Amino acid sequence: MLAAGVAGVVAIALWVLDLIPLWLYEAVLVIDFPLFVLFLGLWWMAREGEADIPFLGY
């Protein structure tokens, strides 16, 4: 998750500084966004013995 997050932040910084073209920034996000989201969830998820529904929804 950390690697995916760092890669995303680096891509954003390089694009803002105009060091990489837009298409390259977008290509990094296409690969990076799903990885980051999934690893964030896996890091976040409840382990055995923990309550696993903190959001009740109502």
Add this chain to the structure above:
Amino acid sequence: MIQYLLFATFFGLLLLGIHRKVIARIQRRPGPPIWQEILHMFKFSFKSTWVPRTASDTLFVGVVLIAIGIWTAALFVVLAGGSLLIIFGIYMLHKIVEHGFGLSSGSPYGKFGGVRSVISAASEIPLFVSVAAIALFTKSLSISDIISYQETSGPLILAIPLSAVAMYIVIVSKMPYGPFSIVEGKELVSGYKTEHFGVWRAGLEICNGLKTYVLLMTFILVFFGGVPFGVMLLLMILIIVTLSFVCALTPMLSPFDSVTVQTLITGVMVVYVAILWWWWI
């Protein structure tokens, strides 16, 4: 870009929440709050997650990454005013992703969902005919060219309304609880996504949010033109409400009837485009 990606994900999930709420109100139920799909996404992120013993590990996990990745790419293509063919290529790829979801789990419900996803490929044929009609008028399949054409010649929805209807039906076929939603029929529990729970389902929710946003945005840009951002969001909400009426008032068709109806729509569209072509030449 990242901020737009996050906005599209959350707004897409909000649209799906509005969809559920409107369906519930039509059926005289209170229904969930409109942000329910966003809460679902967070809720699934917290749940204990593992890979079922019967599943193919790589495909089971990889297909979730691909699902989010392809719709992220689709969003960027639409924003860049790229080719309509790439968007519809990604739409076709989503079919393969649904198939992968179903088959990777090893569950019979998932497998049936995956197989139904393949047979419901009939829903894509009206899409191609719709694209042919657009190309006939605009002489280009680039979204930016289609927007430019509409600035001078008026919205395409007035010029080729049946094409808009065909593409609308394609979007109906992708909406949950719709007449063509045979891939997630209740007799299959949750269809192709039955075994994807916890974090995997959260990923699928993100994919669904992005997909809804991209499909509605494409529909608006292609048939209404380059409208201001606020108007586009308003149009998205209006379209989702009409979709909810369609989904609430029509029963889910059997797989055979679903394919038959979509094939009939394709037939009508082919005749329509042939008449347009003959009249245009």
